[in-house]
Amino acid sequence: MPKPRVYIETSIPSFYYTVREDPASVARRDWTRHWWDFKRIEYEACGSEAVLDELARATQPARSKMLRLFQELPLLEVTEAIVLIAEGYVRNRVMPADISGDALHLALASYYRCDFLLTWNCRHLANANKFRHIQRVNTTMGLFIPNMVTPLELIGEEADHEI
16 A cells, blocks of 8 residues: 655744744644654655745755755656646635745645645645635646645644653
């Protein structure tokens, strides 16, 4: 049986190396590191050039470390079809107007039929209140609907205990 495919967007390496010390950021960092270091092997993890482009523009001191996390991951290609899908998300008001960010990540995960889109972006992606809208638009465009989740959701029962 093939492993579930997980598309990893930019917020994951950002939280892996975050230096923020507020309790929410520390928890997200710890859950991200735990998933990446111990649970990622259970999945077919992938990224994209879109993620690398965003990370390359980052101002965080850990930019090179964040980019290194993706060295061994297969990268999904951004094609003209994917750009058209991202534009459809913007046109249908599913995602913000910049197609190079969240819209592009969702288009990649949908087009390549990723089981999961792994993110800490709970405003535009891992957001239960937006899911029905995304579901409707993807169905209309004939696209697969990935589960948009945080690392905490893929850790499972281990999250009930201290990590």
